[in-house]
Amino acid sequence: MRLYLRPILSLSVRAIFACFFINKYQADYYRLSLKSAHFEVAIVTKIRNIAIYGKGGIGKSTTSSNISAALSEEGYKVMQIGCDPKSDSTNTLRGGRFVPTVLDKLRSGKRIETNEIVHEGFNGILCVETGGPEPGVGCAGRGIITAIELLKQKKIIEEFSPDIIIYDVLGDVVCGGFAMPIREGVAEQVYTVSSSDFMSLYASNNLFKGIKKYSKSGGALFSGIIGNSINLPINEEIIQDFAANTKSTIAGFVPRSLTVAKAELQGKTTIEADPDSDQAELYRNLARKIISNESRYVPAPLGTDELKAWAESWYDRLLQHNKNQEQQDTEPVKSDLKYYELKPDSAKAKVK
Amino acid sequence: MTSNNSEASVISEPKYPEVMEAPRYSCALGGAISTALGIFGTVPILHSGAGCGQAHLNGQAYGCGENAGGPQGGTSTPCSCLVEEHVIFGGENKLRNLIQSSIELMDGDLYAVISGCVPALTGDDVESVVKEFKEKANIISIKTAGFIGNSYKGYELFFLSTIDQLLKPLPVKKGRINIFGVVPYQHLFWKGDLKVLKGTLQRLGIEANIILREFNGLANLLEIPAAELNVVLSPWNGHEIAKSLQEKFGTSYLTFPGVPVGPKQTSNFLLQLAGRLNIPEEKVQEIIEEEERIAYRFIEYLGDVHILGLPHPYFAVVADSGTAIGVTQFLANEMGYLPETVIITDNPPQEARAEIIHQLSVNIESIFKPDIIFESDSHKIRLKLRDRSFLVLLASSLEKFIAADLGATVHLSVSFPSFDRLILERSYAGFGGGLNLMEDILSKTVAPL
Structure with missing residues (x-):
C-alpha cells in the first residue's frame, strides 16, 4: 500500500508547488498592470471585444477610428470591424479609401481569401467592413449576421489574433441583425456614442433595451456612454442626467472640434493627421480609459413614456439656456477645449 | 367557447396554440399555389425558397388524395429559389430573370407570381417587377408571405389579387x-x-x-x-x-x-x-x-347492409368546417347515424363559429347532438378522440390508426390530409353524393371476404 502511495504523494506535492508558482507569476502581472500608468501589452491575455453603437451621423466611426488609432500607438494589435451598410467606418484609417466589404466578396460568389476582406490601415490596424445592400433593397440586418458568421467560419480572428476588436455598429438596434455584435460570443463590452440631442439619446436607450434583452442569454454588457459633439456645459449635463436616469455611466466626453473635421477631410484620423493636437490627446485619454475599464453592467432603459417625460423635463432648462446664450452672443467665444479637460477621476468615480 | 344552445356542449380553445403537431392545412403560399394550379392554364411562378414548392407538393398535393401537381405544379414549378445572397441584397433581379424565362419556356394563359416569406421580410418590390411584364403576358402578383395565414387565406388572397389586378367590369349575364x-x-x-x-x-x-x-x-x-x-x-x-x-x-x-x-x-x-x-x-x-x-330509390339497395351490417352507429367527424357540416348533416339527418363528436380542423375565425355550431346542433335532426370541438393540432385531436364511443370515424388519414386501435371502428378519409386514398373525380356533393359516401363507408365494413 505504501509503495503505491509514495509516487502519488510526491506528484501532488509537485503540483501544489507548480500552482503556487503560476499564481505568483500571474499575480505579479496583475500588480504590474495596476501600478502601470501606461499599458502593458503582455497583460492582455484574452481578446478584448468592444462594440461601439450610436445613432447614424453622431460620430461613432470618427470616435472608433481614433480610439483604434490611439490603441495601436500604444502597441496593441487592433482590428476595427465596421458593421454598417454604408461601409465607411474604417475610411479614415485607410486614407479616406473604401475597402472591399465582406458582403461584396460574398456577392461575387467566388472563393473568399482572407486578405481580400481584412485590410491593413494606419499603424497596422486591421480594417474590416461587413458592407450591405444598396439603400432600400434587401436586408442589411441579415447582412451583418452573415458577415460576422463568415468571419467566424473563416477563423479570421484566430488567424490575425488581434488584442482588441472594435465593432462599429449602426446604433438604433432596429432589428436582430444590428444586435448581432451584442449577442453571446461576439463583443463583451458595449459603449454608445451619443450627443445631447434627444434622438441620439433615444438611440442609446434602444441600445440599452437590446443589451437588457441579450444580457439574460450571455450577451454583451454595457460599459459607458461616450458623449460626443459637446459644445457647452449644458450638453454634458443632459448626458449626465440621462446616465443617472438609466443607471449607466459615462466613459468620457469629446468636444466638437475643427481639428477632427480637418483630419477627416484629409481622410485621416485626428491621431494620424494632427498627433500633437489637444484633440488627439483627448482621444488617447479616452482610449486608455476604455481599455482599463473593466466595468460591465446591465443599464436600466427608460420606457417610452418615461423617456418622453424625461426629455420634457429638460425643455424649460434648455429654453432658459438659449435665452442666456443670446445675451452672451456678443461676448467673444472661448475655446471649447479650455472647458473640456478630461476629468478621469470624476468619471472613474461613477463607474461601478 | 360556449354555445348558446344548451344541447351542444362545446369544448374550449387549445391552451397552447403556438405549438401544433401536423396542422390540417399548409401556409398562405401553399393555398395560393393550389389555387393557381386549380385554375388550368395558370403558371405559378414562386418567388420564395426552393422548399416552398416542394413542401406544397409533398404536403398539400399528396395530402389531397395523393394528387400530383399537374403540368405546371410539383417539381415543374418555376421558382426563384432564394438563398442568402437574395435575402441580403434583394431578389428582384432574380425574379425579373425568372419571369422572363418562365414566359418563354412555360406555356400558359396566366402567370401568377406568388411571393413567400423571404421577399415579404426583405421588402422586395415584387409588384413593380411584375408590372414590367404586363405588356408581354397576363400576369398578376400575389403577396402570400407564408406567415400571414393558412391555405384558406392563400386561396382568398389569390382571388383578391386577381380582382385588383385583372378583372374589369362586364355586363351581367342573367342566370x-x-x-x-x-x-x-x-x-x-x-x-x-x-x-x-x-x-x-x-x-x-x-x-x-x-x-x-x-x-x-x-x-x-x-x-x-x-x-x-x-x-x-x-x-x-x-x-x-x-x-x-x-x-x-x-x-x-x-x-x-x-x-x-x-x-x-x-x-x-x-x-x-x-x-x-x-x-x-x-x-x-x-x-x-x-x-x-x-x-x-338507390339508397334502398344499401338498406340491408345498413340495417344488418352497421345499424345506426355512433360516428365521429374530424374535418374542415364545410366538410364536417355536409357529412354530419347527411349521416344524421338522412341515414340515422348518431353524431358523437365533430372536431373542426380549419381554425375558423371566432365570428364564424356560432354559425358552425348552429349548423351542427340545431340543424341536426337527431336527438343526439355532437360535441363540437375546434382543434387543428393532430396530437390534441388524438387526445380528444379518446374515451369516446363511435363505430365510424370520418376524418383525415392521420386518424387512420386511432380507428385501427379501437378495433371495430370504420375509418374513412374525407378531410385533408388524406394520404390513404386516391381521389380524382370522387364526389359526395349533390343528390347522388350521399350514395357515394355510403358506398365508401360501407365498403370498408360490408364483409370480410
Whole structure:
C-alpha cells in the first residue's frame, strides 16, 4: 500500500508547488498592470471585444477610428470591424479609401481569401467592413449576421489574433441583425456614442433595451456612454442626467472640434493627421480609459413614456439656456477645449 | 367557447396554440399555389425558397388524395429559389430573370407570381417587377408571405389579387353565378364536387362558373364580374372574395355552410339559390322530386347492409368546417347515424363559429347532438378522440390508426390530409353524393371476404 502511495504523494506535492508558482507569476502581472500608468501589452491575455453603437451621423466611426488609432500607438494589435451598410467606418484609417466589404466578396460568389476582406490601415490596424445592400433593397440586418458568421467560419480572428476588436455598429438596434455584435460570443463590452440631442439619446436607450434583452442569454454588457459633439456645459449635463436616469455611466466626453473635421477631410484620423493636437490627446485619454475599464453592467432603459417625460423635463432648462446664450452672443467665444479637460477621476468615480 | 344552445356542449380553445403537431392545412403560399394550379392554364411562378414548392407538393398535393401537381405544379414549378445572397441584397433581379424565362419556356394563359416569406421580410418590390411584364403576358402578383395565414387565406388572397389586378367590369349575364369557397388541394373532392354541382345547376338553367378544373381557366377568371350572384360554399372561407366583388362590381352573394351532401342539403341549396335568382319554385321542385326519387330509390339497395351490417352507429367527424357540416348533416339527418363528436380542423375565425355550431346542433335532426370541438393540432385531436364511443370515424388519414386501435371502428378519409386514398373525380356533393359516401363507408365494413 505504501509503495503505491509514495509516487502519488510526491506528484501532488509537485503540483501544489507548480500552482503556487503560476499564481505568483500571474499575480505579479496583475500588480504590474495596476501600478502601470501606461499599458502593458503582455497583460492582455484574452481578446478584448468592444462594440461601439450610436445613432447614424453622431460620430461613432470618427470616435472608433481614433480610439483604434490611439490603441495601436500604444502597441496593441487592433482590428476595427465596421458593421454598417454604408461601409465607411474604417475610411479614415485607410486614407479616406473604401475597402472591399465582406458582403461584396460574398456577392461575387467566388472563393473568399482572407486578405481580400481584412485590410491593413494606419499603424497596422486591421480594417474590416461587413458592407450591405444598396439603400432600400434587401436586408442589411441579415447582412451583418452573415458577415460576422463568415468571419467566424473563416477563423479570421484566430488567424490575425488581434488584442482588441472594435465593432462599429449602426446604433438604433432596429432589428436582430444590428444586435448581432451584442449577442453571446461576439463583443463583451458595449459603449454608445451619443450627443445631447434627444434622438441620439433615444438611440442609446434602444441600445440599452437590446443589451437588457441579450444580457439574460450571455450577451454583451454595457460599459459607458461616450458623449460626443459637446459644445457647452449644458450638453454634458443632459448626458449626465440621462446616465443617472438609466443607471449607466459615462466613459468620457469629446468636444466638437475643427481639428477632427480637418483630419477627416484629409481622410485621416485626428491621431494620424494632427498627433500633437489637444484633440488627439483627448482621444488617447479616452482610449486608455476604455481599455482599463473593466466595468460591465446591465443599464436600466427608460420606457417610452418615461423617456418622453424625461426629455420634457429638460425643455424649460434648455429654453432658459438659449435665452442666456443670446445675451452672451456678443461676448467673444472661448475655446471649447479650455472647458473640456478630461476629468478621469470624476468619471472613474461613477463607474461601478 | 360556449354555445348558446344548451344541447351542444362545446369544448374550449387549445391552451397552447403556438405549438401544433401536423396542422390540417399548409401556409398562405401553399393555398395560393393550389389555387393557381386549380385554375388550368395558370403558371405559378414562386418567388420564395426552393422548399416552398416542394413542401406544397409533398404536403398539400399528396395530402389531397395523393394528387400530383399537374403540368405546371410539383417539381415543374418555376421558382426563384432564394438563398442568402437574395435575402441580403434583394431578389428582384432574380425574379425579373425568372419571369422572363418562365414566359418563354412555360406555356400558359396566366402567370401568377406568388411571393413567400423571404421577399415579404426583405421588402422586395415584387409588384413593380411584375408590372414590367404586363405588356408581354397576363400576369398578376400575389403577396402570400407564408406567415400571414393558412391555405384558406392563400386561396382568398389569390382571388383578391386577381380582382385588383385583372378583372374589369362586364355586363351581367342573367342566370350566371360564380362558385367560391372550395379550395383546390385542400377540399379533397374539389374536382368532383364542382363538376357535380355545375351539372345539377345546369338542370335549373343556372350557368355556374366554377373557375377551377376547366381548361378555359383564364376566361373563367375574367368572366367573374359577369355573374348575377356569387355563391360561397363555406361557413367562412371565401366570404372576403364575395365581399370584395360586391364592393367592386356590385355583385350580391349567397353563402352556404358547405358543399351540399345528399338530397336534403342539395334541395335546400337549390331552393335558396332559386329564390335569389328568381327562378320559379315549381321548376325547382320538379327537378328536386326527380332527383330525390333516383337518390332514394338507390339508397334502398344499401338498406340491408345498413340495417344488418352497421345499424345506426355512433360516428365521429374530424374535418374542415364545410366538410364536417355536409357529412354530419347527411349521416344524421338522412341515414340515422348518431353524431358523437365533430372536431373542426380549419381554425375558423371566432365570428364564424356560432354559425358552425348552429349548423351542427340545431340543424341536426337527431336527438343526439355532437360535441363540437375546434382543434387543428393532430396530437390534441388524438387526445380528444379518446374515451369516446363511435363505430365510424370520418376524418383525415392521420386518424387512420386511432380507428385501427379501437378495433371495430370504420375509418374513412374525407378531410385533408388524406394520404390513404386516391381521389380524382370522387364526389359526395349533390343528390347522388350521399350514395357515394355510403358506398365508401360501407365498403370498408360490408364483409370480410
